[in-house]
Structure formats: C-alpha cells, structure tokens
Amino acid sequence: MRKPLEVYYIRFRIPCHVALSRIVLSIALAFLLLSEINAQHRDVPFVPTPYETVEEMLNIANVGPGDYVIDLGSGDGRIVIAAGKRGAFGHGVDIDPKRINEARKNAEKAGVDDNVLFIEGNLFETDFSKATVVTMYLLNSVNMKLRPHMLEKLKPGTRIVSYYFNMNDWQPDKQVLINNSDVYYWVIPATVKGNWSWKNNNQDFTMNASQKFQIIEIDLKSGNKTMQVNNPSLSGNKIWFTVENPVENTKYVYHGRVDGNNISGTVQIRNGENSSIETWTATLQ
Numbered sequence: 001m002r003k004p005l006e007v008y009y010i011r012f013r014i015p016c017h018v019a020l021s022r023i024v025l026s027i028a029l030a031f032l033l034l035s036e037i038n039a040q041h042r043d044v045p046f047v048p049t050p051y052e053t054v055e056e057m058l059n060i061a062n063v064g065p066g067d068y069v070i071d072l073g074s075g076d077g078r079i080v081i082a083a084g085k086r087g088a089f090g091h092g093v094d095i096d097p098k099r100i101n102e103a104r105k106n107a108e109k110a111g112v113d114d115n116v117l118f119i120e121g122n123l124f125e126t127d128f129s130k131a132t133v134v135t136m137y138l139l140n141s142v143n144m145k146l147r148p149h150m151l152e153k154l155k156p157g158t159r160i161v162s163y164y165f166n167m168n169d170w171q172p173d174k175q176v177l178i179n180n181s182d183v184y185y186w187v188i189p190a191t192v193k194g195n196w197s198w199k200n201n202n203q204d205f206t207m208n209a210s211q212k213f214q215i216i217e218i219d220l221k222s223g224n225k226t227m228q229v230n231n232p233s234l235s236g237n238k239i240w241f242t243v244e245n246p247v248e249n250t251k252y253v254y255h256g257r258v259d260g261n262n263i264s265g266t267v268q269i270r271n272g273e274n275s276s277i278e279t280w281t282a283t284l285q
Contacts, residue, residue: 046075046099049137049163054082056178060185061133061159063088070131072123072138072146077103077116079135084112088133091117093126129153137163144168156190156258157236170213173235189214190237190258198282200252201269207282239263256280 049057057079063069065087071079074092076099083090084107094100103118119126123146128134131154136143143165150160162184166172174185193211197204205227208219211234218232220243232241237259243252249272256265261284269276 044073044138044142046096047137048075049079050179051078051082053163053178053181053183054079056176057135057161057163057183058082058086060174060176060183061135061161063133067132068130069133069135070126070128071135072126072128073136074103074118075099077106077118080116080118081107081110081112083133084115085110087115089115090131090133091119093119093121093123095120095122124149127153129155131158133159133161135161135163136165138165140165140168151188154188156188157238158188160186160188171215173214187214187236189234190239192216192234192239192258192263195285196263196282197285198280200267200278200280201250234258239265254280256282260284 061067063083063086067083067086067088067090069080069083069088069090071077071083071090071092074080074094077092080090080092080103092100092103094103097120100118100120104113107113107116107118123138123142128150134150134154136146138146143162144167147167147170150158154160164181164183166182166184167186170186172184173187176183176185189211191211192209194209196207196209198207199205203222206221209232210217214234216232216234216239218229218241220227220229222245225245225247228244228246230242230244233239237257238255239258240253240255243254244250245252251270253268253270254265255267256263263280263282265280267278267280269278
C-alpha cells in the first residue's frame with residue numbers, strides 16, 4: 001500500500017522545472033488537497049486526468065460510435081469530449097458550476113457540443129443506467145459508495161473505467177499501467193448464481209453456479225454423475241465453459257448469453273472423431 005503522501009505525489013502531475021525534494025513537494029500538495037476539500041466541501045477535488053491517460057481509458061473500453069459515455073466528476077470535460085471525437089454520445093456530471101461552464105466551452109471549441117452535454121449534479125443522484133461506458137477519476141471511498149449502485153443499475157456488459165483508484169475486492173477484468181499510474185477496467189456481470197437445468201444429447205443436466213462479481217464456479221451433474229467443469233468464465237452477459245465426461249469420453253463446449261432466468265446459446269458435443277452442435281437453453285430453477 002502506498003503511503004498517503006506518495007499517493008498525492010503520484011496523482012498530481014504538475015510540471016516543475018525547479019528541483020524540489022520529493023518530501024517538500026508531497027507535503028505542499030497534501031496541504032493543497034486539504035485546502036481544496038475544506039474550501040469546496042466536495043467529495044473529490046478537481047485534478048485533471050492527463051490527456052494520454054484519457055485516450056488510454058477510452059481505448060481500454062473500446063469507445064466508439066454508438067456508445068453512450070458518462071463521466072462521473074467530469075471536471076473540464078476532457079474525457080467526454082474525447083469520446084465525442086470518437087463518435088460517441090455522452091455527458092459529464094460535476095457538482096461545480098465553474099467546471100460545467102468550462103466543459104461546455106471546451107466542447108464547443110472542440111466541435112462536439114452536439115454530441116455531448118454537461119450537467120451540474122450530485123454523483124449519487126445521477127441516473128447512469130443507460131450508459132454503455134462509465135468513466136471515473138474519483139477516490140477509493142467514492143468508488144466504493146458508487147459500486148453497489150453501478151452493479152444494481154447498469155446493464156450486464158456495461159464497461160467501467162477508473163483512473164488510479166480501484167474497487168477493492170472487485171477485481172478488474174483488465175489493469176494497465178500508464179506513467180506509473182493504474183487504469184482499471186471492469187465489465188458489469190450478469191447474475192448467474194443459482195441452480196440451472198437443461199437437456200443436451202438426450203441427457204438431463206443440472207448446474208449449481210456460485211458467483212463473486214465476474215468470478216464463477218460451477219458444479220454440474222448429468223443425472224447422478226458429477227461432471228468435470230473446466231474454465232468457467234463470465235463477461236457481461238456472456239458465459240462459457242467446458243464439461244467432460246471421462247467415462248463416455250465426451251466433451252461439451254458451452255457458449256451462451258444470460259437473459260434474466262434463462263441462458264441460451266450453443267453447445268459443441270465432441271465424442272472421439274464425432275462432433276455435433278446443439279442449441280442450449282438453461283432455465284433458472
């Protein structure tokens with residue numbers, strides 16, 4: 001764990017041609033941060049995301065035309081504006097009217113004001129349920145307050161990107177280091193926890209799935225026979241895993257999409273040199 005002063009030193013990328021000691025600079029920035037918090041009484045002080053990081057955040061989320069990007073704590077609007085330049089729609093949310101005005105002017109200068117908008121408001125009162133991508137540069141404590149709302153309100157498959165701060169025990173799907181600072185990426189997972197049943201290859205299958213965010217474990221049976229499950233994976237509403245029946249020398253390769261209480265997709269059934277493809281429809285019991 002980094003020490004607090006080291007966090008401030010890394011997060012504030014202030015160009016400086018004067019040789020200041022690390023300790024002095026860290027203390028100065030720490031006092032600046034405290035002053036900002038005391039003066040504005042806001043959850044997060046304004047510190048702009050480096051432009052290189054902005055582009056990498058959008059690259060990780062594969063932002064492009066058809067996306068709806070919401071930036072929580074949008075500051076001067078640079079993330080939403082960069083998304084607009086890629087053909088995405090979206091808006092930024094910030095509690096500071098000064099930043100909202102600045103962002104609107106920046107969007108107009110960039111020629112993307114028809115694609116984006118900026119709204120003065122509280123992050124915790126924002127409806128971001130329609131977003132396909134949510135971006136953040138907040139604080140760990142704020143991320144954790146937002147986490148249950150995002151898991152509840154965002155659709156499976158929605159992409160989340162956070163600069164510098166993570167989500168504690170919700171492990172990222174991807175993590176990239178940029179200029180000694182981390183960018184974290186998650187995909188909102190569908191809910192697969194529970195007991196499922198279906199029929200394939202004239203056999204009945206029952207599956208018990210346990211889940212912690214996107215990490216899943218599967219116990220599967222065909223009748224009274226326990227099957228070997230390999231590489232169970234969940235990304236958004238997409239689920240895939242392989243099942244082996246060593247006694248019959250049969251392998252099942254499942255791919256499906258989760259839609260509420262149903263999973264539908266295909267399964268490849270391989271038995272020696274013989275193979276076939278069947279539809280797969282599982283129902284939550």
